[in-house]
Amino acid sequence: MADSPPPTGSVLTVPPEFQYGSIFRQGEAAITGMWLFLAQECLFFGGLFLSWIYCRYWNIAGFDAGSADAQVWIGSINTGILVTSSFVYAMALACIQGGRVRFMTILLGVVAALGIAFLCLKGYEWHLDFADHTWVLDPDFKVKGALEGGAKLFWSFYWISTVLHAAHMTVGIGLVAYVIMCARQGRFSATYHTPVEVVGIYWSFVDVVWLILWPLIYLIGRAS
Amino acid sequence: MIFRIILLAVTWVVLMALAGGEFLISGIHMALPDRPLVLLPAGLMVLIVVLVFMRLPRAPLIARGFALVAIFWLILLLGLGSMDALTRNFWWVQGYGGR
Amino acid sequence: MSTTASSTASSTAIERRQISSSYLGEDFRLLSWLTTTDHKRIAVLYLVSITLFFFVGGTAAAFMRWNLISPDGMLRSDETYNRLFTMHGVIMVWFFLVPSIPVTLGNFCIPLMIGARDLAFPRINLLSWYLFVTAGMVVLYALFVGGVDVGWTFYPPLSTNYSNGYVLLAAIAIFVAGFSSIATGLNFIVTIHTLRAPGMTWTRLPVFVWSHYATSLLYVLATPVLAMTMVLLFFERLFRTGVFDARNGGDLLLFQHMFWFYSHPAVYIMILPGMGVVSEIIPCFSHKKLFGYDFVVWCSMAIAVIAFFVWGHHMFVSGQSLYASVVFSLMSYAVAVPSAIKVFNWIGTMHKGFIRFDAPMLYAIGFIGLFTSGGLTGLWLACLAADVHLSQTYFVVAHFHYVMVGGMVSAFFGGLHFWWPKITGRLYPEMWGRAAALIIFIGFNMTFAPQYILGYTGMPRRYASYPPQYQVLNVMSSAGASVLALGYLLPLFYLPWSLFRGPRSVANPWDATGLEWQTSSPPPTVNFYATPIVTWDPYDYKEPERQEQLDYHG
Numbered sequence: 001m002a003d004s005p006p007p008t009g010s011v012l013t014v015p016p017e018f019q020y021g022s023i024f025r026q027g028e029a030a031i032t033g034m035w036l037f038l039a040q041e042c043l044f045f046g047g048l049f050l051s052w053i054y055c056r057y058w059n060i061a062g063f064d065a066g067s068a069d070a071q072v073w074i075g076s077i078n079t080g081i082l083v084t085s086s087f088v089y090a091m092a093l094a095c096i097q098g099g100r101v102r103f104m105t106i107l108l109g110v111v112a113a114l115g116i117a118f119l120c121l122k123g124y125e126w127h128l129d130f131a132d133h134t135w136v137l138d139p140d141f142k143v144k145g146a147l148e149g150g151a152k153l154f155w156s157f158y159w160i161s162t163v164l165h166a167a168h169m170t171v172g173i174g175l176v177a178y179v180i181m182c183a184r185q186g187r188f189s190a191t192y193h194t195p196v197e198v199v200g201i202y203w204s205f206v207d208v209v210w211l212i213l214w215p216l217i218y219l220i221g222r223a224s
Numbered sequence: 225m226i227f228r229i230i231l232l233a234v235t236w237v238v239l240m241a242l243a244g245g246e247f248l249i250s251g252i253h254m255a256l257p258d259r260p261l262v263l264l265p266a267g268l269m270v271l272i273v274v275l276v277f278m279r280l281p282r283a284p285l286i287a288r289g290f291a292l293v294a295i296f297w298l299i300l301l302l303g304l305g306s307m308d309a310l311t312r313n314f315w316w317v318q319g320y321g322g323r
Numbered sequence: 324m325s326t327t328a329s330s331t332a333s334s335t336a337i338e339r340r341q342i343s344s345s346y347l348g349e350d351f352r353l354l355s356w357l358t359t360t361d362h363k364r365i366a367v368l369y370l371v372s373i374t375l376f377f378f379v380g381g382t383a384a385a386f387m388r389w390n391l392i393s394p395d396g397m398l399r400s401d402e403t404y405n406r407l408f409t410m411h412g413v414i415m416v417w418f419f420l421v422p423s424i425p426v427t428l429g430n431f432c433i434p435l436m437i438g439a440r441d442l443a444f445p446r447i448n449l450l451s452w453y454l455f456v457t458a459g460m461v462v463l464y465a466l467f468v469g470g471v472d473v474g475w476t477f478y479p480p481l482s483t484n485y486s487n488g489y490v491l492l493a494a495i496a497i498f499v500a501g502f503s504s505i506a507t508g509l510n511f512i513v514t515i516h517t518l519r520a521p522g523m524t525w526t527r528l529p530v531f532v533w534s535h536y537a538t539s540l541l542y543v544l545a546t547p548v549l550a551m552t553m554v555l556l557f558f559e560r561l562f563r564t565g566v567f568d569a570r571n572g573g574d575l576l577l578f579q580h581m582f583w584f585y586s587h588p589a590v591y592i593m594i595l596p597g598m599g600v601v602s603e604i605i606p607c608f609s610h611k612k613l614f615g616y617d618f619v620v621w622c623s624m625a626i627a628v629i630a631f632f633v634w635g636h637h638m639f640v641s642g643q644s645l646y647a648s649v650v651f652s653l654m655s656y657a658v659a660v661p662s663a664i665k666v667f668n669w670i671g672t673m674h675k676g677f678i679r680f681d682a683p684m685l686y687a688i689g690f691i692g693l694f695t696s697g698g699l700t701g702l703w704l705a706c707l708a709a710d711v712h713l714s715q716t717y718f719v720v721a722h723f724h725y726v727m728v729g730g731m732v733s734a735f736f737g738g739l740h741f742w743w744p745k746i747t748g749r750l751y752p753e754m755w756g757r758a759a760a761l762i763i764f765i766g767f768n769m770t771f772a773p774q775y776i777l778g779y780t781g782m783p784r785r786y787a788s789y790p791p792q793y794q795v796l797n798v799m800s801s802a803g804a805s806v807l808a809l810g811y812l813l814p815l816f817y818l819p820w821s822l823f824r825g826p827r828s829v830a831n832p833w834d835a836t837g838l839e840w841q842t843s844s845p846p847p848t849v850n851f852y853a854t855p856i857v858t859w860d861p862y863d864y865k866e867p868e869r870q871e872q873l874d875y876h877g
Contacts, residue, residue, distance in 0.1 A: 018849070019434075019441040019518060028284050029443045029517040035287035036509050039294035040547045046298045047551030047581050050305045051566050057309050059572035060256045079243055083269075087236040090277040091229065098225045136564055149565070149572040156564035160554065197279075204278045208270050215266045219250035220259045286516050297544050300631055304650075305580050308635070312644040 014192045027194035034198045038205045045209055048161055052216055055153040062150015065143055067221020069134060069151075070158065074125040075218040078118050079210065085114035086207040089176075089200045096183075099190035105183045108176055108196075111203065115173040122166055135159075154221070161213055168206045175199045235276045242269050345748065345845040360445035361848055366431035367746070368452050373419050373427065374815075376459060380414035381811060383407045388770075388804040391797045396787040404787035405472035406488065412475025413493060414466070417500045418459055420727055421589060424596035425542075426455070426507055428738045429535045431746060433511060435839035435846060436529050438520025438855045443513040451506035458500035465492035474785060476586070479567040479578050483559045490560055498553040501546045504592075508542025511535050520838070522857035529837055529861050530613065533620045534599025537627035541588045541595070545631070549585035552578065576643055583634035591630040593727055594694070595623060597734030598665055601687045604741050605669050606862040607835040608684035609676025613862040615668045622661035629658040639710045648707055655705035662698050666691060681833075682756030686737030689764040693729025697722055700775065715785075718778025721771045729767050736763070736814065743818065744828030748845040751825060755817040763810035769803025836863050 020026040056063040092107035129135070133142040134155050143151035179199050182188065188196060246265035254261070274280050280291055346363045349355070356364060386407050390398040398404055430448070434441055442448050465471060471488035473481050482490050515528070515536050556578070558564045565571030567578045606613045613619065635643060635651030669691055678684070700722040703709045713719065736759075743751050773796040778784075782793045789797065831840040836859075842851055 017445075019439055019443070019445070025517055029513050032284050032287045032290070032516060033444060033509060033513045035283060035290045036512060036543060039290045039297070040505055040509070040543050042294040042298050043301060043544055044547035044551050046301045047548045047555075047584075050302055050581065051555060051577060053302065053306045054309055054574045054577045055566060055572070057306070058574060062572065064256055064259070076243075076247055080240065083239045083243060083273075084236065086273060086277045087232060087239070090232050090235075090279075093279075094225065094228050094232065137562055149570070152565050152571050153573060156558070156562075156566055160558055160564070164554070201278050204273055207277075208273055211266050211269050211273065212263075215246065215250070215262045219246065219262045222250045223253050223259075293540075293544070297631065301548065301584055304632065304635070304647075305584065307650070308576065308580065308643045308647040309574065310644075311646040312642075 023192060027192075027197075030194050030198050031201070034201050038201065041205060041209075045164075045212075048157075048164070049212070049216070052157055055150075055157060056220075059150030059153055062143070062147035063154045064150075064221035065147045066134075066151030066154030066158075067217065069132060069142060070218050070221070071125045071128055072218045072222055074121050074128075075214055078121050079214045081114050081118045081121070082207045082210050085111050085118070086204045088114065089203050093193075093196060093200050096188055096193045096196050097190060101183055101186070101188060104188070104196070105180055108180050108183070112173055112176045112180070115169055115176065119166060119169055119173075122162065122169075126162070129155075129158075158217055161217065165206070165209055165213060168209065172199075172203050172206050175202060232276070235272060239269055239272060242272075344847055345843065346848045347748070347845050349848050358449075360441070360449050362430050362434050362442050362445065362448060363746075363846065363848075365448050365452055366427050369422065369426040369430060369455070372452070372456060372459065373423055376414050376418040377811075378815075379463070380411050380419055381808065383411035383414070385804065385808060387411060388801040390787060391789070392801050394789050394791045394794050394797075398787065401787040402472065405474075405785075406466075406470030408785060409471045409474055409488075410466045413462060413471065413497070415727075416475055416589070416593075417497055418455075418462065420593040420731055421500075421504060422455065422507070423593075423731065423735050424600060424738060425511070425535055425538055425592075426451075428600065428735075428742055429511065429531075429538075429596060430507070432742060432837075432839050433514060433532055433535055434518070435745075435842065435850055436532050436837055437515065437518060437523050438838050438851060438857065439514060439518035440850050442510045443517055444510050447506050448510055451503045451510070454499050454503035454506065458496045458498075458503060461492055461499065462496035465489035465496065476582060477556060477578075478582075479556070479559065479575055482556060483567055484563075491557060494553045494557050494560075498550050498557075501550045501553070504542045505546050508539035508546075511539040512543065515539075520855050520857055523838075524857075526616075527857055527859075527861055528620075529599075530602035530616070530619050530623070531599040531837075534595045534602070534623050537623040538592050538595045538599075540627050541592045541630060545585045545588035545592075548581055549589075552581040552585065555581070576638065576641055579638050579641060579643075580634070583637045584631070587634035587637065588627075588630040590723070590726070591626055593731050595626060597690065597694075597731040598623065600734040600738035600741070601669060601690050602665075603835075603837065604683045604687040604737055605672050606864060607741075607833050608679045608681060608687070609673050610679075610834075610864050611672055611676040611862075612864055613668070614671035614674075615664075616861065618664055619668050622664045625661040626658060629654065629661070633658055633705075636705050636710070639707055640714050652705055652707050656702065659698060659702055659705075662694075666695055666698075680757070681740075682751070682753060682760050683737045683741035683833075685757055685760035685764075686733045686740065689760065689767075690730055690733045690737065693725050693733060693764075693767065697725025697727075697729060700725065713778060715783055716778035717774040717782050717784055720784050721774035721778060724771050724774070729771070733763065733767075736760070739814070739818075741833070742839075743821070744832045745839060745844050745846070747822055747825075748828055749821045749825035750828050750832060751821045752817050755813060759810050759813040759817075762806060762813065766803055766806030766808075766810050770800050770807050771803075773797070773800040773803070836861065 014023055016023045016026045020029070088107050089111045092104045092111065095103040095107060133140050136152050136155050136159070141148065141152065176199060179196055182195060242265050246262060249265065250262045274291070280288060346361055356368065359365060386398070387404065390396050390404055390407070396404060430442075469489055471486070471490055471493045473486045473488065473490060477490070477494070515532060519528075555564075555566055559567050566573045567575055569575060602613060602619055632654040633651055635647050636655045639648050639652070700718070704713055704719060704722060740751060740756050743749070777793055777796050777800070780793070782789055828844045830843050832844070833840070838855060838857065841855065
């Protein structure tokens with residue numbers, strides 16, 4: 001029962017919250033709010049990118065030497081996973097807008113699974129990095145000599161940015177799970193599915209952040 | 225609906241191709257200061273994700289405005305912020321070899 | 324209920340019904356306040372919390388002024404003094420000034436002014452208050468178990484490598500408080516975009532709403548960079564990551580860039596809402612249309628944008644690039660233009676108006692003078708050569724206190740008195756209100772005018788002791804501070820008194836034109852029983868007796 005799409009027309013009975021004139025306005029406000037929140041997120045990560053510019057500019061050789069030790073394969077596979085998950089989410093949105101709630105639920109399950117796969121790979125990568133003596137407080141830090149300071153700065157950037165990104169991923173997985181739960185309760189339909197859309201925007205944004213972090217961490221210093 | 229799914233699938237293929245291209249480019253030996261050029265395909269990928277997957281063109285007008293605002297302020301932060309590092313002048317203390 | 328009201332036509336019964344049908348009488352249990360999503364109740368919650376922080380921060384300031392009576396420092400402890408000024412700065416900036424007007428008066432008035440029933444995201448509004456309170460608890464804990472000795476700016480390497488205070492806790496508190504601001508700003512922007520009543524076009528919005536729109540942009544776009552700065556500071560102090568540490572090749576100035584990318588716009592967060600309040604009060608008590616509405620509005624937006632171009636003027640003597648300094652200096656001059664235009668507009672509004680000197684108007688007039696003084700001295704500091712002499716002196720302290728305290732706090736008190744009848748349904752005692760306004764104005768100038776001279780003659784800030792030649796002016800300043808403290812304490816007594824004993828207010832006690840005055844005082848939970856339809860321009864003050872008045876004055 002929960003999985004069957006509600007009959008068309010029942011959606012009009014979804015009442016807006018009391019301050020809105022219509023459910024349409026309410027949805028518009030939610031989407032606008034999410035985009036504004038993402039503008040905020042841009043500047044949050046912007047500060048991190050500025051620190052990347054400073055650290056690399058002052059220590060270009062050491063910074064890239066640190067980057068050469070990053071697990072480029074895991075990072076690149078993760079890029080593929082995230083791009084795919086964004087694509088699957090967009091498909092899920094297309095499904096619900098075509099009224100196919102059940103398809104959407106399945107696709108969102110795939111999205112959440114891809115997100116968890118990303119985090120698992122990330123955790124494995126962190127494990128490898130630790131074993132590789134790249135933790136900045138490691139007394140046996142991997143890079144020695146003139147390049148040590150720059151390499152340490154790279155690894156600082158690496159740890160802070162991947163931890164922050166993973167935190168955003170975790171929130172995203174939680175949100176996707178919430179949307180799946182609501183969908184199974186039959187709350188969404190072709191005409192009302194604002195939470196699906198809003199969470200989708202957030203999910204793709206986390207993907208976008210990774211698309212920037214991927215070259216900053218793995219690719220720019222790769223062939224040095 | 226069908227058209228939309230085809231569009232999404234094509235976008236996914238393009239994105240994966242761009243990611244692969246970016247990965248290959250990054251393997252080419254370049255001078256260190258030139259290496260941030262690797263970010264160009266990444267920027268293109270971001271643009272595609274924002275336009276197609278996040279459906280920015282279909283967002284409310286003001287949400288599109290906020291997207292532009294984010295870009296503008298990001299440029300401001302990174303541009304004005306790095307201006308100092310890029311143009312800083314050093315006065316070395318006597319007897320100190322310096323960096 | 325309704326039968327009693329109609330049968331006994333006594334005024335008390337009607338009053339009781341008014342109260343019970345208002346947002347205040349909805350439910351009296353504490354839990355109903357702590358779980359409310361009503362923007363008016365959240366505004367009251369915020370009002371109580373920031374008042375607490377205002378007096379905690381003020382107490383620290385009182386100890387500082389007491390210490391500076393003697394050149395050797397009355398406290399006999401530099402360490403204690405460091406902790407006091409840090410506590411004063413952190414609490415006053417993040418826990419009073421940044422939230423002050425937006426979260427209380429803004430939260431209360433914006434939906435009323437645009438004819439909405441609530442903010443766009445009422446639950447996020449409540450979340451914002453809880454984040455604020457959590458952050459406040461953390462910072463109070465940090466400050467009372469040992470304090471922080473790095474100043475409110477948290478500059479490394481002191482904050483990262485050398486300080487033995489509770490920097491980590493303070494950084495966490497500021498991070499959380501930042502997200503409280505972001506939540507409020509996001510809520511305001513979306514509300515103003517989506518929930519305006521029919522006919523409430525952009526050019527009919529009160530300037531108060533426009534100012535809050537500009538402030539919210541600053542909240543949303545500047546605060547995340549502070550959040551990231553605090554994250555980096557946190558990792559730096561905990562793990563010695565080295566981003567701000569020159570020994571690893573990091574850059575100290577990066578911290579200052581990121582910090583001021585937030586904290587300079589934050590200065591405008593701390594003044595724009597005040598400008599909004601003053602733009603409401605002055606037309607009302609001059610009984611005249613706001614002069615140059617378009618200019619005031621566009622200047623608010625211009626300030627919000629240019630605010631982001633000027634942060635480097637805090638770093639002229641830090642060793643940053645000279646080219647950057649020149650650019651930042653020129654932009655700092657530019658930001659003075661819209662601020663000055665606003666001052667001219669307020670004066671133009673008062674010109675040939677029918678001015679009443681009620682307490683809110685006294686605060687507003689004080690605001691204009693003190694803000695002008697603080698703003699103009701800001702131009703001295705924007706000048707590269709003058710700044711070399713003046714930075715890190717009491718001149719800077721006096722400059723920003725004129726803007727923050729003389730400007731924003733005056734505006735906050737003015738707005739609080741102005742909307743007090745709307746918030747509580749009671750009138751405050753007018754005589755006491757005027758007395759407090761005058762005492763604050765006089766005490767403020769007594770406190771901070773000597774500091775201009777102290778700074779100009781070279782007394783550095785942030786020191787517990789000073790050469791004896793500065794003692795006279797320091798004692799004058801400390802004496803003024805006690806007058807100022809008296810002025811701030813007065814409302815703490817007469818405003819709560821008026822809650823119980825003040826005369827009942829009618830819906831529109833000031834004869835003002837804003838939409839918020841059209842609903843009852845205090846407003847019902849839904850704000851308006853019927854959605855208002857706006858067909859008039861803002862500040863539509865009639866001037867019925869103009870000819871007569873002119874004749875009277877000859």
